Amino acid sequence: MQFWIIQSLNSLSLGGLLFLLASGFSLIFGLMRLANLTHGAFFMLGAYFGAVALRTFDGLNFWVVAIGSGLLVAALGGLFERLVLRRLNTNPLGQVLVTLGMSFIIADACLIIWGGDPIPVPTPAYFQSPTRVFGFTFPTYRLVVVACALAVAIGLYLLLERTRIGAMIRAGVDDRQMARAVGIPVSRLFTAVFCLGAGIAGAGGVLGGPVLSAYPGLDADMLPLALIVVILGGVGSLLGAFVGSFIIGFIYTFGSALIPDLAYIILFLPMIAVIAFRPRGLFGRLNT
């Protein structure tokens, strides 16, 4: 029984981390029609920033570090968007290739700067002791990750549905040219959304630190999962990213635990099923 509980919690926390990654990716794709292949690298970069900061400076508040890393990654993402991506507005394929190239650069830079060994991230002190409910023990931090993902999900939902910026983003997702025609500052919106997505990914990297640590190849491990989440859940759909993240979180965690050899095939199957029967994803509305 304990096994199922632990694995379920692991699934939930993985799902939460995937949501932090996939939500940004989905938003960026939805609004900018850009498959941002740098997204995994943003997550990893955030993880490294957080890991290094926490190791070097004693007594730093975990949440401050998480948000700080997120902001740093967001800033880098913004620079990348303005200096490079914007020049390639007429070349969508070029944009994708450039994000791929950037992911290689970031990944190798991390390797050069911080070496090949994984850097563990300590669990924040007050979450270190396990929670005991009904005679079962839960690693507390995993619950915290899920709670954070939920908080971000609610925050994003409120942003998209209740604010003017959110309305502009939604308009841009639905019809970019129309949005421009009614005076929505589309390019500034692009930069803002890109920064937002990158920032959430970066903060997510720190949040995932105690679970995954920061290691070379983290980006290559996370990005395909996020891709499958977005394919499953539907591009441009926050709900799709949310539901998809947890579905994949469960499939991947239980798959790895029960049939490690074939965990990747298990992932494959829902993706194929969705593509075969509902190519737009479970909740997607876009025609790409």
Added chain:
Amino acid sequence: MTTPEYALEVSNLCKSFGGLAVTQNVTLKIRPGERRLIIGPNGAGKTTLFNQITGDLMPSSGKVQLFGKDITRLRPDQRAHFGLSRTYQIITLFAQDTLEHNVALGLMGLRSARWHTIRPMSFYKDIAHESRRILGLVGLENRASLPVSDIAYGEKRRVELTMALAQKPRLLLLDEPLAGLSSSERTTVKSLIASIPRETAVVMIEHDMDTALDLAETVTLLNYGKVIVDGERDAVIADEKTREVYLGS
């Protein structure tokens, strides 16, 4: 086998996007060789109707029949093999290719040779010959080796029209063939349309009613996705409802 009564029969065609109904219970009957003009204000759903006839869009309900055959579920390329051809509002020719290649592609579309993976298109001399002949019919054979991007807009329209006619379709849909043309170009294209053989039924969407009405035998007026008036040209023009739609109420 009896010849079907209608070249095109659209029955109770409906299409909605979410809550918005763009085609509402449209019924059209086009006889072989007929010349029909479809008019209506912007947003009336004319091109959407065309797209459902060609198969680029699937209707929510209703039936489309081509010479008695139910084509509602067929892909656009399958419909082309049954004799359906169309032109587009926006020119979609192959800009980097020569005029001759454009027309040749059009001719090749119905031939099984289009699947051959060894011989190049130039091997099929009869196609090259036929392309030049067809371009000659519209006075463009001396520009046959130019890329489409090098010729004038009016000439592109002519190429597009001849490409659609090259396949000798039984039903031809023209989506605003006169759009963006100068008055002399318009006259040329108009006489081209007028000279389309009777084997081909022609359904045309056009905004320039002064020019287009001469070409039409029957007219259908569409508004908000619904057929408002339908019948002989003069009757439709004289109809009260037509004036209402165009002069506003």
Added chain:
Amino acid sequence: MKKQALVILVALLIALPLFAGDFYINLSTQVLIAVVFACSLNLLVGYGGMTSLGHASYMGLASYIVAILTTRYGMGHGATAIISIVGTTASAALFGLIALRATGLSFLMITLAISQVLWGLAYRMTSVTNGDNGITGITRPMPFGVSLESASSFYWFTLIVTAASFAAMATFVLSTFGSSLRGVRDQPRRMAALGYNPWMIRWITFIYSGFWAGVAGLLYVYYHKYIHPTSLSTTNSAEGLLGVIAGGSGTLGGPVVGAALVSLLKNYASGYIERWNMLLGIVFLLIVLLMPTGIVPGIRKLVGRIRGGQK
């Protein structure tokens, strides 16, 4: 390219082992293998307009099938080569069915996801693939009893296969089907209206492209006598894509030039720089930002301008 230049190039290629040392012969073999791979990818990307980031899957799959069947099951080279190619082509057919439910960026994402799944499988299914250790001890075939152990004999073998594959792919591209493919790339809706079946044309191209990638995979595994999951990685797919784009997609010569350059750069750079990935990334950025249409069209334009100036 002018006929004379081509003849000289071919003559040089054939004569290479006569005046170059083993190091350069082996380097050239690797370049040729990269060329076959890039040409196969160009069928999809350049002529088909379908950008795939998972093409290394087919190369790696072919390599792994040969590796597993020969080392684990002791099967002969003739049979394993056939099974490998058939298996790879069948996989391309299957994955094509999945990926072609989408176009554009979604297609790209699906190809990437599929390729990552295969890569993950290669790492995880250690009982079959030996995981991170890779599979060693693969031998080279002996076609008609001729040994391919020496650098020059394997080079000539690769040269023959490369020439044959290039000729086959060039014929394909220049054929009527190739014209249909380019038409579908440029105006799929119009092609459908003219009677062409865009999905079928794309699927056939996808399969054919996977076939030749499989051939490249065979050459690859015979050359290295070793296979590792990184051969299925996105980096490998990206290198191929860079070769196609840098050289000029949609031209016959482009991927040849591009793949040669990327391959040479990789070999040269790895002697001096440890981090090839970063260099690859930077080159990607530079090429896309500065020379988006690629080298071969760039040179053509330059030559055209020079010629135009002379008139």
